[in-house]
Amino acid sequence: MSHQGAAAAISDTVTMIDRCVRLMRRNVDTLFVSILLPLLMMALFVYVFGGAIDTGTEYINYVVPGILLLTTGYGASNTAMAVADDMTTGMIDRLRSLPIRSFAVLTGHVTASIARNAVSTAIVIAASLAMGFRPNAGPGDWLAAIGLMLLYVLALSWLAAGVGVIAKSVESASTLSFFMLFLPYLSSAFVPPETMPSWLQPVSEHQPITPVIETVRGFLIGAPPGNDGWIALAWCTGLLLFSFTLATSLYRRRTSR
Amino acid sequence: MIVEATGLRKSFGATEVLTGVDLHVEEGSVLALLGPNGAGKTTTVRILTTLTRPDAGQATVAGYDVLREPAQVRSVISLTGQYAAVDENQTGRENLVMVGRLMHLGRSAARRRTGELLDQFGLTQAMDRRVKTYSGGMRRRLDLAMSLIARPRVIFLDEPTTGLDPASRSTMWDAIGELVRGGTTILLTTQYLEEADRLADRIMVLDKGGIVATGTADDLKSQIGGERIELRFADERQLLKASGVLDGIAGQLVLNLPSDGTAAHLHHVLDVLRDNGVVPERVSSHRPTLDDVFLALTA
Numbered sequence: 280m281s282h283q284g285a286a287a288a289i290s291d292t293v294t295m296i297d298r299c300v301r302l303m304r305r306n307v308d309t310l311f312v313s314i315l316l317p318l319l320m321m322a323l324f325v326y327v328f329g330g331a332i333d334t335g336t337e338y339i340n341y342v343v344p345g346i347l348l349l350t351t352g353y354g355a356s357n358t359a360m361a362v363a364d365d366m367t368t369g370m371i372d373r374l375r376s377l378p379i380r381s382f383a384v385l386t387g388h389v390t391a392s393i394a395r396n397a398v399s400t401a402i403v404i405a406a407s408l409a410m411g412f413r414p415n416a417g418p419g420d421w422l423a424a425i426g427l428m429l430l431y432v433l434a435l436s437w438l439a440a441g442v443g444v445i446a447k448s449v450e451s452a453s454t455l456s457f458f459m460l461f462l463p464y465l466s467s468a469f470v471p472p473e474t475m476p477s478w479l480q481p482v483s484e485h486q487p488i489t490p491v492i493e494t495v496r497g498f499l500i501g502a503p504p505g506n507d508g509w510i511a512l513a514w515c516t517g518l519l520l521f522s523f524t525l526a527t528s529l530y531r532r533r534t535s536r
Numbered sequence: 537m538i539v540e541a542t543g544l545r546k547s548f549g550a551t552e553v554l555t556g557v558d559l560h561v562e563e564g565s566v567l568a569l570l571g572p573n574g575a576g577k578t579t580t581v582r583i584l585t586t587l588t589r590p591d592a593g594q595a596t597v598a599g600y601d602v603l604r605e606p607a608q609v610r611s612v613i614s615l616t617g618q619y620a621a622v623d624e625n626q627t628g629r630e631n632l633v634m635v636g637r638l639m640h641l642g643r644s645a646a647r648r649r650t651g652e653l654l655d656q657f658g659l660t661q662a663m664d665r666r667v668k669t670y671s672g673g674m675r676r677r678l679d680l681a682m683s684l685i686a687r688p689r690v691i692f693l694d695e696p697t698t699g700l701d702p703a704s705r706s707t708m709w710d711a712i713g714e715l716v717r718g719g720t721t722i723l724l725t726t727q728y729l730e731e732a733d734r735l736a737d738r739i740m741v742l743d744k745g746g747i748v749a750t751g752t753a754d755d756l757k758s759q760i761g762g763e764r765i766e767l768r769f770a771d772e773r774q775l776l777k778a779s780g781v782l783d784g785i786a787g788q789l790v791l792n793l794p795s796d797g798t799a800a801h802l803h804h805v806l807d808v809l810r811d812n813g814v815v816p817e818r819v820s821s822h823r824p825t826l827d828d829v830f831l832a833l834t835a
Contacts, residue, residue, distance in 0.1 A: 290637065290640065291638060298623065301626060302626065305625040305666070306625060368619065369617045369618070369621035370622075372582075372587055372615065373617070373635075373682070374638070375587060376585050376586070376587060376613070376615040377635065377638045378610040378611045378640070379638050
């Protein structure tokens, strides 16, 4: 075989990314929902609930970072359905009976997820600016915020890929999306944790989304993220390492004979 | 022997799916694994295509060991499974080019080969339509075309026509026949005797995880006789009486007899029944079917 080693691995991965991005572009329903849903949520929170929530700042400035994390969390978790679709149809056997690098299939889906989230995040940011979001972040702050969200999406997409590998069906894989849609409510995304009952506060403060939201919020509306930044980075890196290992070893196990 | 397997065993939990299968396929020939659902056909194919690990036994494909050299095996085979493994949201052409790239054909070679295959399988007109708009027969043809992109030395076809309408089945048979004439080695599984008869040089009948018969289609048919006569009775008592005087396989109010297909034999059967005071409700005669093969081989 002339195509061995790194060159073949890269070529396989590029082919799979190409495939997954194309499939994603054509899966209009999922794409539409993953953009429309956060927009609706943002409108709901800014125009309906926002007036009743006191965060000490303009509410839209408080809530947009939360919406961004909800967007990306939900978007990334949709990867589980795409992977489950491959795993539960004949496609996985076809792919496996080809001499390709085993993770190329998952890498393709994860990369497509990042592309999808980049698009939906950009749309949500544009909409939020139109609705009155006024960040006072410099280019460096933006880069830092985007970098952290990228890491967050990457980590969650690998986690979703792992869920997709073991899911018995596309429907059961979609449970993760539901969970990721719910989790931000138990964080500082929409209301300050201090306003929650005392038994809920520790949950809200120490779950991984809160430091990520706080850090993105800090970068975008100009408060230094401080400790939260490092905690967020640690959470995301840890989650990425864990998810990647989990997804690839589950994939190996599920597809090993 | 381009495919060779000995003593393949496989259990899933407490269920023994293969109880020791030996098989071999000569280069350029077609072997059909014939059997009902659950006989172990798919498991056998999955072992030979490196997708499932056997609990015991050995197998080589093109000289490569399926357990120790799976990557080499994968580079010389192709698998077309029971369910068309195609991306619904890609076009026919995109599906083909993708597989060509994954088989490590260069970009232009993948495109060239795609053009040839679209042409060969009559899909050129539909090549830029998404596969979800294809008919069942078109999907199977595309699936088969995808399997052929890198000119595999051995093609595994797992129930290539199950669920197809007669017209699509016939088109699929033509496509497979074309490959056979081109000298490709094929191992196919099927539930249809007719399909095995039409495509295969050699047939192995698989039942409950073991091989129960091997031979050409003619060999198998002669084992159970050329024709079958089926007698249907109104009640159990009549059936019992009839099976007492005629040598056949009894089923649900039915007696199934081997025959040479002549009118004289049918006459004789009816005479014997009349002499014993039995009147069958219905009489029919037909060519042997897979059911007959199984009844005969496992009775």
